[in-house]
Amino acid sequence: MKSLKLIFAPLALVAAAAAPAPQVVDPGATQRVRADVEFLASDLLEGRDTGSKGYEIGASYVASQFRAIGLQPGERSAPVN
Numbered sequence: 001m002k003s004l005k006l007i008f009a010p011l012a013l014v015a016a017a018a019a020p021a022p023q024v025v026d027p028g029a030t031q032r033v034r035a036d037v038e039f040l041a042s043d044l045l046e047g048r049d050t051g052s053k054g055y056e057i058g059a060s061y062v063a064s065q066f067r068a069i070g071l072q073p074g075e076r077s078a079p080v081n
Contacts, residue, residue: 036065 039045039061045054 036061 040048040058045058046052048054048058
């Protein structure tokens with residue numbers, strides 16, 4: 001049992017040293033995500049049923065948020081079978 005500790009202790013140290021450094025989180029990110037979720041879950045969107053007015057509002061909102069952060073549409077690929 002003691003030999004296992006001698007083997008795993010250095011491995012644990014190497015794993016800890018190789019772990020990525022903690023990332024700094026933008027404090028405003030939490031508020032932005034919360035605001036997005038609250039809007040998309042609001043009664044204004046009337047459940048976001050496919051083809052409904054609420055669906056169109058929600059889809060437009062998401063598209064505008066994607067544009068605001070600089071996302072570009074990707075290319076469609078053939079379906080994988």
